[in-house]
Amino acid sequence: MALSPRGAGNRFSATIWPGFVDAMTALLMVLMFVLTIFMVVQSVLRDTITTQDSELDALSTQLAGLAEALALEQARASDLEGRLTGAEALVATLGADLAASRARIGEYEAQVAGLLAARAADAAAQAELQARLQGSEADLAALTLALDESRRKAEETLTLLAAAEAARRELEGAATQKSTDEERLAALLALAEQKLSQERLVSAEGARKLALLNEQIAALRAQLGALQAVLDESAARDKAAKVQIEALGAQLNTALAQVAAEQRKRADLEEAERKRLELETKDLARYRSEFFGRMSELLAGREGVQVVGDRFVFSSEVLFAPASADLAPEGRAQIARVAALLTELAGQIPPEIDWVIRVDGHTDSTPLSGTGLYADNWELSQARALSVVRYMTGSLGFPPARLAATGFGEYRPVTPENTPEARAQNRRIELKLTER
Incomplete structure (x- = not known):
């Protein structure tokens, strides 16, 4: 009876050990499988990382190439801008080179x-x-x-x-x-x-x-x-x-x-300019002749207005009151007739002719008192010419770019005599069709 428990333990040991061996074998197999999977995964990951590194290096190389190409393009653009600036400077200095070549x-x-x-x-x-x-x-x-x-x-x-x-x-x-x-x-x-x-x-x-x-x-x-x-x-x-x-x-x-x-080129340009000016002068002379012919017809028989050469002259007594620069009604009417004729003539003059109507104010040599609105005859003559110009532009709509007001005072007399008749002739407003 005493041997019975020991025999039962041996049988239990004999029964457990194969299971333990099987379990350990299974565990080892699992471990080997896990290690194998780990090695395979590690190898795959290594290959993937290596491939990604290669691709990253390739991308870095491409990026460096693109950066270099961009730098080259920027340098080329800067060079082109510099060459453009140099070309502009060269064009600007070509004119100076001609004078410098003569000095050289x-x-x-x-x-x-x-x-x-x-x-x-x-x-x-x-x-x-x-x-x-x-x-x-x-x-x-x-x-x-x-x-x-x-x-x-x-x-x-x-x-x-x-x-x-x-x-x-x-x-x-x-x-x-x-x-x-x-x-x-x-x-x-x-x-x-x-x-x-x-x-x-x-x-x-x-x-x-x-x-x-x-x-x-x-x-x-x-x-x-x-x-x-x-x-x-x-x-x-x-x-x-x-x-x-x-x-x-x-x-x-x-x-x-x-x-x-350069001299031949300049001579050609000067000759062309001379011919152009001759043509313009001839055209302007023709229009001036036509203008003064029609003005002579228009102003024939009118008191205080006459045509003298290439200009027509208004007596200051007709246009202004003594020592005044305000246009009188009769003066406004005569200036309006002249402005209408000038406007009609302006439409016939070619645009390439740069013409202008110069309004000249003149006084006699009698000095002003200095206490009035104008200090001297120079200011009075300038104010009268400017009054005519402003009336023509403001009231009659004449182009301001075709008018010029000048005052000569008593320094451009028609006659130097100091008589009432001579002083009356020197007090005048002249209109002249000329070039700018």
């Missing part, structure tokens, strides 16, 4: 003249340097000959010294053998020593002269080198001057051609 022509001519003068001076200096060079070469040749002569004399002196030394040695040897000739040999020895001393002095003088000749030759060679450098520099300047003269000549020809073209 004078400068080129002065420079050419200066270069020619400098070239002539360089040629003279070059000739002088060549003459000095030839003289220096002759001096060098003479010094070379003198040096050769000095060397020859030095060699002869050295030969004599060697012979004297040999003779002295022979005399010394002979003195040991022949005692009877000692006095003669001593005399000969003294003579030889004297000659030797003289030859040494001559040799020293020759050496000094030789050194001096060498110094002179070196100085002459340096001078020749300097002269040659000056000649080379002069030749280079001459060549540069020739090139500059050719360049200035080409620029001068170009400038002359431009000036000639």
Whole structure:
């Protein structure tokens, strides 16, 4: 009975263990499956991230390219704006270039003249340097000959010294053998020593002269080198001057051609303008003739109004009261007739003719009191002319751009006489058809 519980436990253990192993196996399989899924997902995510990074890099590259293209387009636009500004500035300066080209022509001519003068001076200096060079070469040749002569004399002196030394040695040897000739040999020895001393002095003088000749030759060679450098520099300047003269000549020809073209163009424009002005003058003269012809017919027999040349004259007594600038009724009527005729004539004048009716006010030389509305005759004449103009524009509807009011005071008299009749003639209003 005691063995029964232990057997039951063994049976329970034997029953649990396979299940546990199966559970662990299933758990391991699940873990392996989860790890496998995780690895697959991680691989897929890595590939996706790598692909997205590649796409992002490509997009960044495209964005950089687009930014660079945008910068290039902006730079191109800025360059085009700068070129446009430069072109406008160039167009603005073309007119100034013509005047500058004329000034440059004078400068080129002065420079050419200066270069020619400098070239002539360089040629003279070059000739002088060549003459000095030839003289220096002759001096060098003479010094070379003198040096050769000095060397020859030095060699002869050295030969004599060697012979004297040999003779002295022979005399010394002979003195040991022949005692009877000692006095003669001593005399000969003294003579030889004297000659030797003289030859040494001559040799020293020759050496000094030789050194001096060498110094002179070196100085002459340096001078020749300097002269040659000056000649080379002069030749280079001459060549540069020739090139500059050719360049200035080409620029001068170009400038002359431009000036000639501009002068021809200006002459053509002036001729066209002259012809146009002649035509306009003829047309205006024709209209003026027609105008004054009809005005003469219109004003014939009217007191205080007359046609004088290319203008018609109103007496101030007809238009204004004394010392007044207000138009009288009779003056308004006469101005209205003239304005109607002018309006009819204005419709016939071509628009290209810039015409104007000038209203001139004149007074006599009698000074005003200065206490009235006008300080002097000048103000009175101006006020009367302006009164006529304002009446024509305000009441009669005449174009203001075709009218001009001027006052001359007493400074444009018809007659200088100081009589009542003359003063009456000088007090007037004149209307003249003219160009602006």
